[in-house]
Amino acid sequence: MPSADAGDEPWCARVRDDTGQVLGAGVVLGGTHLLTCAHVVEGVDAVVVELPIAGVSVRARVAPGWTVPPQPDERGDVALLPLDRTVREAGGAVLRWIAPYRGRTVCAFGFPRGTEHGVWASARLAGAAGPGAEWVQLDALGDRRITAGFSGAAVFDDEHGDVLGIVVGRHTGESGLAWMIPVETIGRHLPGAKRWVESEPPVDASFTSGPADGGDRVDLNHWLAHKPGGSVLVLVGAEVDALRRAVVGSSRESHPGRPGAPPLDSIDLAVDATGRTAVEVATRVLGRTGAGVGDDPVRQVRLETPPMTLAVDGVDLAHDPERLLAGVLDPLAARGSRLILGFREPSGLATRTRGRQPGGTAARRAQHTADLRALAAAEADLLRLAREVGAPPGRLRAASLRPALSPGAQVDLDDCAADIARAHRAVRAERDRLDRERTAPHGPLDAPRPPGHRHPGTAPHRHEYAAPPEPHNGTQARDHGHAVGQGHQSKRVDPHGPLDGAHARDHGHAEGEGHRPDHRGHAGPRGPLGTAQPPDHRRAGWERPDPRRERADLRGLLDATRALVVDHGFAEDVGLDTRYREAAHHLAHSDLARSRVAVSAYRRAVREAIEGNR
Incomplete structure (x- = not known):
């Protein structure tokens, strides 16, 4: 928050x-x-x-x-x-x-x-x-x-x-x-x-323009109320009219309350696949979840989409129906989404699709476990990229999600799937951010950015500040990202991991001798990558660092440290758990200064526990 x-x-x-x-x-x-x-x-x-x-x-x-x-x-x-x-x-x-x-x-x-x-x-x-x-x-x-x-x-x-x-x-x-x-x-x-509104409506226009009075042989209300995640319903020919009626009746944009209509939001997205490619349908699904679209929407939709109820009409009229089914729709069902698929004409493809059965609880657990392994691998790549760039990664979640899928654990699979999908989206967003930092066209990473500079392709901030954050004193100044060193020459974040090196490097700081404080008596301000900013950056119009981004970075450090606790067998350590809860509490309810101190204290305690066990 x-x-x-x-x-x-x-x-x-x-x-x-x-x-x-x-x-x-x-x-x-x-x-x-x-x-x-x-x-x-x-x-x-x-x-x-x-x-x-x-x-x-x-x-x-x-x-x-x-x-x-x-x-x-x-x-x-x-x-x-x-x-x-x-x-x-x-x-x-x-x-x-x-x-x-x-x-x-x-x-x-x-x-x-x-x-x-x-x-x-x-x-x-x-x-x-x-x-x-x-x-x-x-x-x-x-x-x-x-x-x-x-x-x-x-x-x-x-x-x-x-x-x-x-x-x-x-x-x-x-x-x-x-x-x-x-x-x-x-x-x-x-x-x-x-x-x-800067997103597409949840219902494609064809669902509201076609007939919505047929399809009486299909009771979609009962299906929507009782079928579990992973269920697939295939409608063919005139049966598709029942789908149109259900979509219109459950849409918040329509006039709800008509007799016999399904509950609102019982269908999350209605897509007409006629003439569309698998990539286009995947992009449409990602847009409904609020996820940004990356270079490979088909792979992305598999990993980043939470369980939802999806209606897709015109499956057999898609650009490549087989690829749409195998690349997008089947993986969504395997991860808990419910699908209502409309085929305009009877065909072998419709018959084969209708004959498929949901995999059940064991199959879903296996799929979520595989997605969790993919998440852990993606987070490891993210950590390597963060060390290369010299910036802390965002929040890491794989370690905290792993216990939910352990043998014998009681877990809501829909909630578990949504958490894993959310974590995959967060990793991709962080990777995109770090890639922009690494490939910035303005020059070396140590080069200060000119006032108002943004990387190409990035959206402008909602609100820019002429004034920077208030300076801190003492240890708070060091925790906030100020460096103490000759001529403002700083060291990068230590590349060996979140717990290596001195405490001063916890947030990418360096200490040295012979530092000349600025006219306020504080160490010189640092840029977002630990690079020096000119002393007159306040007058030059430098943008204020985003507190929400810094808070997210601190959460990332906290989660990465928590993962090390689990990996080193200290998950039951009461003292470390108390420190962790204190840090998490400050991140949720306190200002940034207290949050930095609490996260740093937890990281020091974990480092001491690990080193003392060697």
């Missing part, structure tokens, strides 16, 4: 009335509109929109036709307010249609009573809930919970930061439950909000 000093979501808004009373929260879209809940602005004609992170405020008007008040059954409750002026400092939030599969972690930034600058809260998606299943349930993670003052706040994905919906309500008891209105439902109530 980002800390309250994250500062990279300038579009997070606090909403006040003209008397100064806080009404709730919201998200600024495109610098021109405020998206929030209708009950937040109920009874007022205008509000004051404050952006604490961007440091600006602006008025917004409640416009006719742009507000859907809560209905008697609590559906609706969304509002889009035009701002009195464009707020360029707010940047632009990205709305995204993403399958809200169980277990996805999200964050929200709200303004409970007594918190002038706002607080972060983390949650985990639990599935469709609320009136007519329009909402998605949020289960609290950690001590900070979604409370009063979060209504209308953006709910964004931990993995990539895109907005998945807005907070609509919370439980008044101690359960920590809350709910969000997802982007699909917002778009159905307020079509004008779709202009800020």
Whole structure:
């Protein structure tokens, strides 16, 4: 969870009335509109929109036709307010249609009573809930919970930061439950909000344009309610009409609640494969999960897709039906996805596909174990690349996921598959980031970057800073990444692993003699790879390091160290476990300075335990 000093979501808004009373929260879209809940602005004609992170405020008007008040059954409750002026400092939030599969972690930034600058809260998606299943349930993670003052706040994905919906309500008891209105439902109530959605709709147009009244011989509602992960249903000819009807009935963009329709979100993605290649279908699936598309989408979709319910029509009309089945659809079923496959004409391929049976629990465990081995190999490659570049890797998860698949372990295979897929996505994202650092065209890694420089192909930051982070004193300055050495000449991160070398190298620091502090009395500032920045970098417009990225790097160091604990047989060591929990707690709930100290203390304790056992 980002800390309250994250500062990279300038579009997070606090909403006040003209008397100064806080009404709730919201998200600024495109610098021109405020998206929030209708009950937040109920009874007022205008509000004051404050952006604490961007440091600006602006008025917004409640416009006719742009507000859907809560209905008697609590559906609706969304509002889009035009701002009195464009707020360029707010940047632009990205709305995204993403399958809200169980277990996805999200964050929200709200303004409970007594918190002038706002607080972060983390949650985990639990599935469709609320009136007519329009909402998605949020289960609290950690001590900070979604409370009063979060209504209308953006709910964004931990993995990539895109907005998945807005907070609509919370439980008044101690359960920590809350709910969000997802982007699909917002778009159905307020079509004008779709202009800020940067992903394809979850349903291809052919499903809504064809007949949806046939196929009565097929009861898809029963199949969707009872069939386990890995199940495959094949529909041929006129039976495909039942698929179209089910897709339309379960889509949040349609008008839910029609008699006989399946539950909302019971089908995560509906793709028309007619004329499409396996790569194109794989790319479509990856887009629905929110994953960035790499060089090999077919391989990527196998490893990075969590279990989902996928409807694919026109399988026999695909560019290469055999390759689509063998390269994309069969591997998805083997990893727990449920597939409804439509064939336009009877054929041998349809018959063979219909005759396939799901592999069962043992087969799924074997598949997940193989994927976990692939993850461990990918993380080992990532560590080698990180040492070559001289930067810490991101969070490593293979060691922590391994016990779930050990013989006799009781585990939800869908949750396990989702965790492994999420870890594969994280490794690929980190590898892409480190590859950009290694192949940067600006010159050697030690060369300072000019102000405002970005690597080609990388997206601009949502918000750039003219001011750097506040300097630290004493040991905190060393932990924050400052080097002490003659003429700002630094050493790279030690290439021999996360626990080798002196403590000063834990985060890529070097100490030496004869250092001349800058005019503030602190060691000279370091760049993201441990390279020296010019003393006047503040005046030259250097960008502030991303606190969320640094927090992710610390998590990576913590996980890598935890993996060493397990590998060296210290998994049951109470003292090390206590240190680990303290570090994990600070990463989730404390500022970066305390988090650095806690992670470093855990790493020192592990190093001492390993060296003492040799």
